[in-house]
Amino acid sequence: MIVQQHDAVHSLTPAQCEQLHPRLEKGARERRLQQIDRRIAGGHGGLTLAFTSDRYELHGRDPITREDGCLARYEAHADVGLVDMHASAHEDLTFLRELLAEAFSKIRDLQQQISRTAAHAEGASASPRPSQCEVSCAGQCAALHGREEKAHPDYSAEAAMKCSDSAFVAYLVAEHGLEQDAPPEFVAGALRNALGIASRKDLNTDPAAATRWRDLKADFDAWRMHGPHG
16 A cells, blocks of 8 residues: 655555554454344245235245245335335345355455465565566456356346336336336336246346246347237
């Protein structure tokens, strides 16, 4: 880390950087993450949003009785965004926890690379050539890793974006029984029903669901070009 002060540039040691950016105690962070993981693992496994004449209802599996039924009710005038946030909370938390776990894994890998590079630099001769080669190799490995990640598209995020596409919503209305002018959470529910999945994340973990999503996109493209089927 480089700090400039009074026209002078100073290089800070890792220990000084740590003092400038204090972190939470490691054990406390791990306990908190374990609590979150237990909540996710013991959750309802997904909620279904229903709308009656006078209220919204969230249906799912009670984590205590393990029975399916109505878990929450909202008056008809309740904020739709809040209701949708509650309905999607378990799915969103699971998605974010997976991202966090992936980030932690990459951080650990980078820390190991930094340690190896530092150890190599200490034992190397005065010539900078070996460390330059190591940096170049690390860059090539990172580029290769990036290409490997691109080979696995994020169908879950893609499906979420499609649900805000007016043409795609019109397609769900015409071909998959979605009611006209349905609220956003109903659009997401219609898509899950059309694909036979409980959660959008299934599109990234279930090959059969991913295939159905690709087929549905192809059907949507054909519908958009040629109009409704039949």
